[in-house]
Amino acid sequence: MDLDFNIDEQAFRDEVRKFLAAELPDDIRDRMHRGDHSHIRTDIQQWQKILHAKGWGAPAWPVAFGGTGWSKTQQYIFENECALADAPAQLAFGVKMVAPVIMRFGTPEQQQTFLPRILAADDWWCQGYSEPGSGSDLASLKMKAERDGDEYVLNGQKVWNTLGQYADWIFCLVRTDATGKPQKGISFLLIDMKTPGITVRPTRLLDGTFEVNEIWFDNVRVPVTNRIGEENQGWTYAKFLLGHERTNIAGIGASKRELRRLKQMAASQPKDGVTMLQDPVFATRIAQVEMELRALEITNMRVIFAEAKKQAPGPEASMLKIRGTEILQRISELQVDLLGADALAHGGDGDEAARSAKAYLNLRKLSIFGGSNEIQRNIIAHMILGL
Amino acid sequence: MDFSFTDEQQMLLDTTRRFIAERYDFEFRKRVRDSHDGWSRETWTQLADLGLLALTIPEQDGGIGAGPVGAMLVCNAIGEGMLLEPFLSSAIVASQAIVDMGSQQQREQWLPQLAAGELIAVLAHDESSTRNDPLNIQTSAVMDANGWLLNGRKSAVYHAPAANLLLVSARTEDDELGLFVVPADTAGVRLIPCVTVDEQRAAVAVFEDVRIDAGARLGGRADEALLAVLDYGLAALCAEAFGAMEKILAATIEYSRARVQFGAPIGSFQALQHRMAEMLMYLEQARSMSYLATSHCTNSDPLERRAALSAAKALMGQAARFIGQQAVQLHGGMGMTDELNVSHYFKRLLAFELRCGTTDQHLENYRKQLAVV
Numbered sequence: 072m073d074l075d076f077n078i079d080e081q082a083f084r085d086e087v088r089k090f091l092a093a094e095l096p097d098d099i100r101d102r103m104h105r106g107d108h109s110h111i112r113t114d115i116q117q118w119q120k121i122l123h124a125k126g127w128g129a130p131a132w133p134v135a136f137g138g139t140g141w142s143k144t145q146q147y148i149f150e151n152e153c154a155l156a157d158a159p160a161q162l163a164f165g166v167k168m169v170a171p172v173i174m175r176f177g178t179p180e181q182q183q184t185f186l187p188r189i190l191a192a193d194d195w196w197c198q199g200y201s202e203p204g205s206g207s208d209l210a211s212l213k214m215k216a217e218r219d220g221d222e223y224v225l226n227g228q229k230v231w232n233t234l235g236q237y238a239d240w241i242f243c244l245v246r247t248d249a250t251g252k253p254q255k256g257i258s259f260l261l262i263d264m265k266t267p268g269i270t271v272r273p274t275r276l277l278d279g280t281f282e283v284n285e286i287w288f289d290n291v292r293v294p295v296t297n298r299i300g301e302e303n304q305g306w307t308y309a310k311f312l313l314g315h316e317r318t319n320i321a322g323i324g325a326s327k328r329e330l331r332r333l334k335q336m337a338a339s340q341p342k343d344g345v346t347m348l349q350d351p352v353f354a355t356r357i358a359q360v361e362m363e364l365r366a367l368e369i370t371n372m373r374v375i376f377a378e379a380k381k382q383a384p385g386p387e388a389s390m391l392k393i394r395g396t397e398i399l400q401r402i403s404e405l406q407v408d409l410l411g412a413d414a415l416a417h418g419g420d421g422d423e424a425a426r427s428a429k430a431y432l433n434l435r436k437l438s439i440f441g442g443s444n445e446i447q448r449n450i451i452a453h454m455i456l457g458l
Numbered sequence: 459m460d461f462s463f464t465d466e467q468q469m470l471l472d473t474t475r476r477f478i479a480e481r482y483d484f485e486f487r488k489r490v491r492d493s494h495d496g497w498s499r500e501t502w503t504q505l506a507d508l509g510l511l512a513l514t515i516p517e518q519d520g521g522i523g524a525g526p527v528g529a530m531l532v533c534n535a536i537g538e539g540m541l542l543e544p545f546l547s548s549a550i551v552a553s554q555a556i557v558d559m560g561s562q563q564q565r566e567q568w569l570p571q572l573a574a575g576e577l578i579a580v581l582a583h584d585e586s587s588t589r590n591d592p593l594n595i596q597t598s599a600v601m602d603a604n605g606w607l608l609n610g611r612k613s614a615v616y617h618a619p620a621a622n623l624l625l626v627s628a629r630t631e632d633d634e635l636g637l638f639v640v641p642a643d644t645a646g647v648r649l650i651p652c653v654t655v656d657e658q659r660a661a662v663a664v665f666e667d668v669r670i671d672a673g674a675r676l677g678g679r680a681d682e683a684l685l686a687v688l689d690y691g692l693a694a695l696c697a698e699a700f701g702a703m704e705k706i707l708a709a710t711i712e713y714s715r716a717r718v719q720f721g722a723p724i725g726s727f728q729a730l731q732h733r734m735a736e737m738l739m740y741l742e743q744a745r746s747m748s749y750l751a752t753s754h755c756t757n758s759d760p761l762e763r764r765a766a767l768s769a770a771k772a773l774m775g776q777a778a779r780f781i782g783q784q785a786v787q788l789h790g791g792m793g794m795t796d797e798l799n800v801s802h803y804f805k806r807l808l809a810f811e812l813r814c815g816t817t818d819q820h821l822e823n824y825r826k827q828l829a830v831v
Contacts, residue, residue: 072527073460074753080459144459334830348828358825362769369746376461390739451738452731456711 074369076148084148091156094121103157106426108280112195112237115159119192122161128190129166136174136182137190143375147319154324155331164233165189165196169242171315172259172308176300185240185261197235199243199262199286200309202228207446209244210253210306214288216245216260218295223247223260225268225291231440232284236273238264241286248303259305261297268292278432313442317388320441321371321395326364329402333357336409336423347409356408360401367394386454389447396437396444407431461749463527470524471531473508478539484799490542496659497542497620506575511549515557519569526690530697530752537701540799540806542658544578544617546698551691552579555625558687559637559677568623568639579623581691582612582640582663583684590819592688593681597665599628599636606638606675608646608668616813618642618661619651625676626665627684637676637684644668656809657802682760689767692814693748693755696774699810700748703781706803707737710785713792713800730788737781744777761827768815768823775817778807 076084099114101107122128130146132138141149154160161167170189173181188194205212214227225245235241241262248256262269268291273281299308337347337357347353374387406427407414413424414431438444452458463471481504490498505511514529515521522528529550536545549572556568556579571577587594597610608628618624624640624647640647646668649661677683711734714725724730747770754766782804786793793800811817 072463072749072753074749076459331831334828338830348830351822351825354825354828355821358821358828361828362773362821362824363743365750365769366743366746366773369749370742372459373461373746373749376459387742390742394739394743445732448732448735449728451735452728455738456725456731456734458711458714458725458731458734 074372076144080144080148083145084152087149087152088156090125090127091152091158094125095156095158096121099159100157103159106430108282111159111234115162116192116195118159119161119166123191128192129170131167132170132174132190136170136186143379144372147323147371147375150319151324151327154322155328157328162192162195162234164198164242165194167315168198168312169196169261172242172299172312175311176259176308178296180296181261181299194239195234195237197232197238197241197264199229199232199235199241201231203230206231207443209309210257212244212246212253212257213249214243214245216247216258216293218247219292221295222292223258223295223298225260225262225288225293227288229286229288230274230283232271232286233282235264235284235286236271236281240264242299244305244309247305254306256303257305257309258302259299259308260293261299262291262293263297266291266293276433277435278429280429280433282433314388317391320388321367321391322399322437323364323368323371323395326367326395326399326402329399329406330357330361330364333402333406333409336406340409353405353409356405360398360405363394364398367391367398370394386450389442389450389454392441393438393444393447400434400437403427403431403434463531467524467528467531470510470513470528471535474510474532474535475538477504477508478535478541482539482541484802487540487542487802491657495620496653496657497544497617501541502543502575502578505543505545505549506573510545511553511575512573513549515553515569515573519557519565521553521569521573526693526752526755529694530748533694533697534701534704537698537806538705540656540702540802544580544620546691546694547580547617548572548578548621550694551581551687552623552625554690555581555637555684555687556676558690559680559683561677564639564676577622578617578620579625579639580615580617580621581627581687582615582618582624583627583688584613584615585611586613588613592685592815593635595627595629595635597626597628599630599638599675601630601672604669605672606670608638608640608665608670610665612663612665614652614654614660615663616654616658616660618649618663619659624663626663627680634678635680635684636678637680638670639674639676640665640668640670644670654809655812656805658809685760685764686756688814689763690755692767692771693751695810695814696748696751696770699774699778699807700744702803702806702810703741703744703778706785706800706807707734707741707781709798709800709803710734710737710788713789717790724788733784733788737784740777740780744774744781747773747777765824765827768820771815772817772820772824775811775820778810779817782807 129138130141130149134140173185202212216223216225241264243260244257245260247258268289270287272285274283340347342350371391410424410427414428416424512521513524517523553572585596587596600607621642624642626638626640630636646666648664651661654660715723717724750766751770754763757763785800786804789800792798
């Protein structure tokens with residue numbers, strides 16, 4: 072048993088750090104650090120192109136598709152270091168979500184068409200899963216796709232579509248058969264966002280940002296060749312996607328970065344002749360979350376170690392998701408609590424107080440998206456505890 | 459990064475588990491608990507025969523030299539079986555004190571007998587004054603022409619009634635902390651026996667003009683060395699507690715599958731499922747912290763070591779409390795009875811929370827070393 076990275080893993084971490092110090096553009100780093108998402112599209116694209124030029128555009132892909140071929144541990148190190156360095160997160164919908172599905176279930180034509188463009192940030196992908204009546208109960212989705220010759224005709228609505236306002240492509244779960252079990256009649260389609268009949272309507276969120284959209288489909292015609300795999304087998308592909316690429320689900324790097332920021336903030340906030348980092352009450356709250364993060368870091372590495380041996384991500388990822396999101400939300404709460412009334416100046420641009428309050432509001436999403444934390448508890452109860 | 463165990467380490471775990479399954483089931487344990495001494499000499503001899511009493515004694519001293527990871531795995535099993543014998547007290551803590559602090563001669567004198575199960579030693583350290591400062595020892599050791607003279611009082615020392623040797627921490631005239639080997643039958647040693655909340659045997663140890671040899675001191679200035687021994691023991695105690703937590707959760711899941719109310723197993727109700735999912739997350743975080751404690755308990759940097767151990771004890775204490783309380787709750791009235799093992803694990807976990815520094819004390823230790831990095 073050895074909790075530390077070995078020599079090779081340390082060397083890899085140093086290499087990633089060196090790369091980040093040299094190649095991450097200062098203006099992007101600065102915007103990410105300040106929580107400024109005004110250039111989010113170009114920031115993510117530019118960073119993806121830099122990663123791609125280095126050959127690191129797809130950390131989890133096999134070499135054959137232009138990936139790095141890195142081990143799970145290397146992927147984990149890479150993602151943590153990127154988060155700690157304030158690099159933009161890669162756009163998950165392309166590299167991490169639809170790409171593995173295309174690799175596993177797509178045709179050679181689909182692979183040749185889409186994968187290189189995902190890698191090079193030529194296409195911006197988004198996801199069409201949730202519907203107004205289908206959130207946690209995703210399989211109840213109703214968006215209709217009716218066959219008409221070589222095309223499907225789509226009618227319906229998707230919600231909680233993240234960053235789709237910039238998207239070139241969307242992957243959607245659609246209803247191709249409404250007669251049997253809900254899971255049996257779903258298909259997985261790749262849709263060009265320029266197709267006539269698609270309307271994107273951004274949803275204003277509680278922090279004033281426009282991160283998610285409603286998308287309306289009105290007689291949208293999609294070639295059958297854009298279907299992944301078999302008709303009515305989409306649920307299988309969706310489950311594959313959900314179970315895939317969860318090495319970073321605990322968000323250890325982001326939590327470490329925000330904890331570092333919290334401690335810096337506390338150390339510069341005077342109180343009773345010392346700072347808030349020495350204040351027994353407040354510092355105890357920091358200590359509590361730091362200890363939990365330390366434990367989760369080890370738990371995460373244990374899961375990675377186990378996965379590397381059996382080559383399949385398990386339901387343990389649900390634990391990482393719950394605890395990881397709880398920790399990051401708690402750190403964000405502490406930042407706001409530390410600032411106190413200063414955090415009320417919500418509208419101000421660029422200053423720390425405004426960033427903290429907005430982040431606190433925005434990060435409520437963590438325990439809701441990607442399968443709410445309550446759904447994750449159901450998964451733990453059923454899949455791990457066997458209840 | 460490697461979370462595997464060597465074949466030898468795995469064998470230690472398997473051997474201890476098999477021994478407990480075959481020789482120390484819950485009914486046997488109850489008989490031991492209710493016996494006069496509250497522990498089993500027969501079991502102790504069997505543990506010696508298995509080599510487990512030589513577990514962490516280095517090979518050059520005639521032991522197995524299994525190190526902290528070996529100790530962790532064996533203590534996992536000890537916690538699963540809730541053994542009442544002085545394994546942690548003697549085979550881990552006292553042995554480690556002699557290994558770390560004893561001279562060659564002292565090691566040769568005591569370690570083989572400890573390993574063979576012929577001698578039992580316990581560390582008599584805590585006093586009412588050490589609750590918030592482990593080195594605030596009031597017991598005094600005065601050197602004169604005839605050796606050392608000890609006076610003082612130690613709070614409930616686990617397994618002291620079973621011990622042949624007491625390793626007593628005391629303050630010398632030049633305000634140095636020292637550790638002294640005191641045979642339990644020395645004149646002036648008085649033990650006031652008690653039963654702990656987890657039904658182990660202990661005693662308050664009173665030393666009144668206890669006269670021991672000049673050569674009975676283990677090593678010299680003991681401050682740092684003692685803290686290191688305490689942390690070594692704490693890592694093993696964490697491992698024990700983890701074993702108990704794992705078992706009490708397993709018992710709860712099993713019970714929730716079997717217990718039918720409203721026409722369905724209570725484990726099918728979402729309110730209880732989510733509670734048990736929460737217990738599992740506490741458990742897995744506790745396992746990670748037990749690993750952290752084990753891998754840092756011999757860290758040569760005392761600040762890093764103490765931060766890791768305090769983080770582990772605090773978080774595992776919280777886990778023990780949540781898992782223990784919820785296990786009793788989910789068992790309903792049955793969780794309150796002496797009949798099921800749940801209440802026994804619950805008490806063992808309560809003792810864990812309170813021993814070797816409470817959850818709050820370790821949280822405070824950790825808080826005090828917070829720094830911007």
